[in-house]
Amino acid sequence: MISKEPVIAIKSLNHYYGRGSLRRQILFDINLDIYPGEIVIMTGPSGSGKTTLLSLIGGLRSVQEGSLKFLGEELYAASQSKLVQIRRNIGYIFQAHNLLGFLTARQNVQMAVELSENISQAEAIKQSEAMLASVGLQERVNYYPDNLSGGQKQRIAIARALVNHPPLVLADEPTAALDKQSGRDVVEIMQRLAKDQGSAILLVTHDNRILDIADRIVQMEDGLLTRDAQNISTNQHK
């Protein structure tokens, strides 16, 4: 089948931290394409540059060298307003769930809806509750994060990341703080929702137990992305 346009197309990307004599190259000639609906897992040792690459893809850091396109839009030399626009089209899930403690589960999700769209409050509430139900938290919509387990909090973070149906979800070690079963539940929910919505996922993990949800696995080592480790799925829609 003919490939669709990639969600992410990275060519010859380099990245450096520090200035002058302290300048150090962190990413070396990264090339990576991610297609709609594809689940890509990135593994690799701590300090190898995974979070740096994710923050560049997410428009959270400026591209210094090379080309990085999100749905055909070049991020190299992009204006701040373009980066803001791109960030609205990406769902983020971090190791720490980054929920706001003074908002309930529903309000945390609802804020993402209201930031992204011109939408009535009633509709935002409806969408947020539906999304929380789809991650199995219909009984917990009015709970505050402090009164929920780690796995439940991460499921709220997933609901928040996916409620606007973004074409891309970036997840940086989303199961690192969870026990085995909660971690498994969380990635299976991400996988199901992303497939339902056609969202691509780029997920960084050290957790070998969840590699099987990937369509493709890539490995970062010392700032170099090595060839795809394996192709698990044989029925990718490309």
Ligand code: ADP
């Ligand atoms: P990973 O996510 O794979 O653990 P990172 O992308 O966080 O790797 O870090 C890659 C390297 O860049 C590490 O050596 C880290 O110490 C360094 N680094 C990360 N962030 C910064 C920063 N803001 N300033 C300077 N060095 C950094």
Ligand code: MG
């Ligand atoms: Mg990291």
